[in-house]
Amino acid sequence: MASRFARLIAIVLCAVGALRGRAEEPAAPIASFSGARAMAHLEAIVAIGPRVSGSPGMTQQRELIVEHFRAAGATVTKQPFQIRDRKTGKAVAMENLVVVWHPDRTERILLGAHYDTRPFPDRDRDDPRGTFVGANDGASGVALLMELAGAMPGLAGPVGVDFVLFDAEEYVFGPRDPYFLGSTHFARQYAAGRKSGETGWSYRAGLVLDMVADADLVVYQESKSVSWPDTRPVVDEVWAVAKRMGVRQFVARPGYEVEDDHVPLRNLGKIPTADIIDFDYPSWHTTHDTAAACSGESLEAVGSVVLQWLREQR
Ligand SMILES: [Zn+2]
Numbered sequence: 001m002a003s004r005f006a007r008l009i010a011i012v013l014c015a016v017g018a019l020r021g022r023a024e025e026p027a028a029p030i031a032s033f034s035g036a037r038a039m040a041h042l043e044a045i046v047a048i049g050p051r052v053s054g055s056p057g058m059t060q061q062r063e064l065i066v067e068h069f070r071a072a073g074a075t076v077t078k079q080p081f082q083i084r085d086r087k088t089g090k091a092v093a094m095e096n097l098v099v100v101w102h103p104d105r106t107e108r109i110l111l112g113a114h115y116d117t118r119p120f121p122d123r124d125r126d127d128p129r130g131t132f133v134g135a136n137d138g139a140s141g142v143a144l145l146m147e148l149a150g151a152m153p154g155l156a157g158p159v160g161v162d163f164v165l166f167d168a169e170e171y172v173f174g175p176r177d178p179y180f181l182g183s184t185h186f187a188r189q190y191a192a193g194r195k196s197g198e199t200g201w202s203y204r205a206g207l208v209l210d211m212v213a214d215a216d217l218v219v220y221q222e223s224k225s226v227s228w229p230d231t232r233p234v235v236d237e238v239w240a241v242a243k244r245m246g247v248r249q250f251v252a253r254p255g256y257e258v259e260d261d262h263v264p265l266r267n268l269g270k271i272p273t274a275d276i277i278d279f280d281y282p283s284w285h286t287t288h289d290t291a292a293a294c295s296g297e298s299l300e301a302v303g304s305v306v307l308q309w310l311r312e313q314r
Contacts (some may be wrong), residue, residue, distance in 0.1 A: 220255025
C-alpha cells in the first residue's frame with residue numbers, strides 16, 4: 001500500500017495498550033474460515049518470490065490463483081490493460097482479475113486486494129535494493145480471498161460477490177510514479193459500464209483488504225473510510241460484526257489515514273469502499289516483510305469477520 005499521506009492520529013496509539021487490556025466479549029461461534037489454510041496460501045504465494053507487475057513472478061502467481069478460483073467454482077475474467085513505463089517508455093502488460101460468485105445476482109459486493117508487489121524494499125535501511133517478497137503487503141489479501149473462496153458457493157443471497165485482484169497498486173520506482181493503476185482502471189471501466197447501461201448490475205459496497213496478516217494485528221478504522229458519508233456505514237457494519245464475534249484485533253476507532261485502492265474505487269467508481277488495513281507494520285516495505293512476520297491467526301480474524309459480514313447482507 002502507499003505511504004505518502006499515511007499519518008498517525010497519535011491519541012489512538014496512546015489508547016492501544018488500554019484497549020488491549022480490556023476484558024473481551026464472549027466469542028461467538030467462528031465462521032468456517034481457516035487461518036491455517038489461508039497461511040498456507042500466503043506461503044505458496046511468497047515462495048514464488050517478487051511479483052512485480054509485468055514480471056515472470058507475477059505471471060506465475062496469476063496462473064496459480066486463476067486455477068485456484070476456477071477450481072473453487074468461480075468464473076474468473078481477466079481485465080487486461082497497458083501502461084507505459086515512465087523510465088523506459090516501453091509498454092508493460094497489466095491485468096486485473098475479477099473472480100465472480102453467483103453472477104445472476106444483480107446487487108453485488110466487491111472484495112479487493114492488490115496482487116502486485118513493490119519493486120524494491122526501499123524503506124529497508126540495510127538493503128533498499130534487496131529482494132522484496134511482500135508477504136503482508138500483497139500476498140495477505142490474496143491469501144485471505146483464496147481461503148474465503150471455499151465459503152462462496154454456499155453463500156445465501158441476495159448479494160453476489162466479486163473478488164477483484166488489482167495489478168499495479170505500487171508499480172513505483174520513484175517518488176513521482178502514480179499508485180493504484182489497476183484499481184483506477186477497474187473503477188473507470190465500471191463507471192463507464194454503469195453510465196452506458198451496459199453493466200446491468202451494481203456494487204452495493206466494497207472492502208479493500210491490505211496488510212491483514214501481521215502477526216501483531218490491530219485493525220483500526222481507516223480514517224478516509226470513516227470520514228466519507230457513503231463508506232461510514234460499511235465501516236460501522238464490519239466493526240460491529242467483529243465486536244459481536246469477539247474478534248479483539250478490530251478496534252472501533254479511527255487510526256491511520258491511508259491512500260489505497262479504496263480511493264479510486266470510491267471516488268471514480270462511486271462504490272462505497274472501506275479499507276481494511278493494519279498500517280502499523282514495522283516490516284513495511286523492507287526485506288523483512290516475509291511469512292515469518294505474518295500469522296494464520298491474524299488472517300483468520302479478518303477472514304472470519306469479512307465472511308460473517310457477507311452472510312449478514314440482506
Ligand atoms: Zn506497499
